[in-house]
Amino acid sequence: MSALPPQMSFAERMQRVEQKQNIILRFLRDEIYTTQKIAQMLLGLSEIQTKRTLVAMEKAELITHKQVQTQSGWSPALWGITPHGQGMACADNELPNDRYFQPARVGLSILQHTIGVQRLRVQAEKADWTGWVNGDKSADFDAESRPDAIVTDPRGAVWCIEYERTMKVRSKYEGILFTRLKAIKAGRFSRVIWVSDTPQATRLVRQAVLSLREFEIKRAGVKQKIEIDPARHHPLLSFTDMSNFPPR
Structure with missing residues (x-):
């Protein structure tokens, strides 16, 4: 008969609670809000354990929650960081982020896309990809050329992430395609990957992108002819579905 695992002491339980809360706070420091499902992925806990953690954090005024509804009818409960939570999320030598959860400022029209990108972040970081930066926080890109995220794989290659929900x-x-290849040439990243929700959507996106050969781009009122060389450019482009991200 196998021995039962030793029970944690009170101090060990409190340390574990603090670790779980810190994981959530560090994630929300940048992301500001998320869903319970993403928090569950992040913590690797059951639904009940995750809910218990979130409720405890809300009682401590580290986070708060609000149910919202999108035009598509999706109505998730969002858990977001408070100003107090931002202060507690700081590591040594960091200043608190001024951004905190304000339900009225949530972009409902892009909420499903936002949560999808968060899922990609969690999956990437659990596979030891590092340095995740959301495109809207990167000073290297203007609004017209902004990727969904930039992240570095375990071999040191920097990837541009495009979440293609629709x-x-x-x-x-x-x-x-023009702006991504231009950014690769400038050394901002070395690969681009389009991630879709399903294998079927992935096939359609791959077909749409790889079918491009010659086209015109208008910049500052001037038309520029672009030619794609499959042998040179296509190896820089990848396509996968959510369940197979990140690539191994």
Whole structure:
């Protein structure tokens, strides 16, 4: 008969509670809000254990929650960081982030996309990818060329992440492909990966992007002809579905 695992002492339990809360706070320091499902992925706990952790953090005024509803009918409960939580999320020599959860300022039209990108972040970091930076926080890109995220794989290669929740028109893919290849040439990252929710969507996105050969881009009122060389450019582009991200 196998021995039962030793019970944790009170001090050990408190340390574990603090560790779990710190994981959530460090994530929300940047992301500001998330769903219970993402928090569950982040902590690697059961649904009940995750809810218990979130409720305890809310009682401590580190986070708060609010149910919202999108136009599509999706109505998730969002758990977001408070100003107090931002202060407690700081590591040594860090200043608190001024941003905190304000439900009225949540972008409901892009909420599903935002939560999808968060899921990609959790999956990447659990696979030892590092340095995740959301595109809207990167000074290297303007609004027109902003990727969803930049992250470094375990081998040191820097990737541009594009979460493709819905298909785009051809002209949009032309503009994105142009700016991504230009950024690769400038050394901002070395690979681009489009991530879709399903294998079918992945096939459609791959087809849309890899079918581009010649097109025109208008910049500052001037048209520029772009030619794609499959042998040179396609090896820089990857496509996968959510369940197979990040690539091994």
